[in-house]
Amino acid sequence: MAYNKARAEKEWLKWKTAEEKKLRELGVDEDTIQRLHIYDWTQFNRERRYFQRQVEWTPYIDQMSAQELEIPVNDIESLLNSIENSKLLSVLIKADSLTLQIVLYKLQGFTSAEIARKMGMKENTVNQRIARLKKKL
Numbered sequence: 001m002a003y004n005k006a007r008a009e010k011e012w013l014k015w016k017t018a019e020e021k022k023l024r025e026l027g028v029d030e031d032t033i034q035r036l037h038i039y040d041w042t043q044f045n046r047e048r049r050y051f052q053r054q055v056e057w058t059p060y061i062d063q064m065s066a067q068e069l070e071i072p073v074n075d076i077e078s079l080l081n082s083i084e085n086s087k088l089l090s091v092l093i094k095a096d097s098l099t100l101q102i103v104l105y106k107l108q109g110f111t112s113a114e115i116a117r118k119m120g121m122k123e124n125t126v127n128q129r130i131a132r133l134k135k136k137l
Helices: 005-025 030-069 076-081 086-094 097-107 112-119 123-136
Strands: none
Touching: 005 030, 076 086, 076 097, 086 123, 097 112, 097 123, 112 123
């Protein structure tokens, strides 16, 4: 939710007016009330600037947090351990080791041609194994 500066200021003024009314009822002198008003207004502005910046940075922070939370997948075992979807896991467990290695390389961002060169097979073979796996899903 975006920070609404006008609404926050209106709420603060309502609260401050009620506070000053109570202080006057308690017999506090006007100079003290005025100093408190200026101090509180300064604090309010600091908070407002903080909340405005926080709203501007929130999507970036969420994106960075999600990237940091990703489990690094370096081998087939960690790939299988990181899967939470039971249907996907059951299909991958039944797949052969070459297909799992292809999936791992795909997750690491390699193209089919690069995977084929790494594994010593044709690019069409890599694509066919991926297509068969997708069909099972």
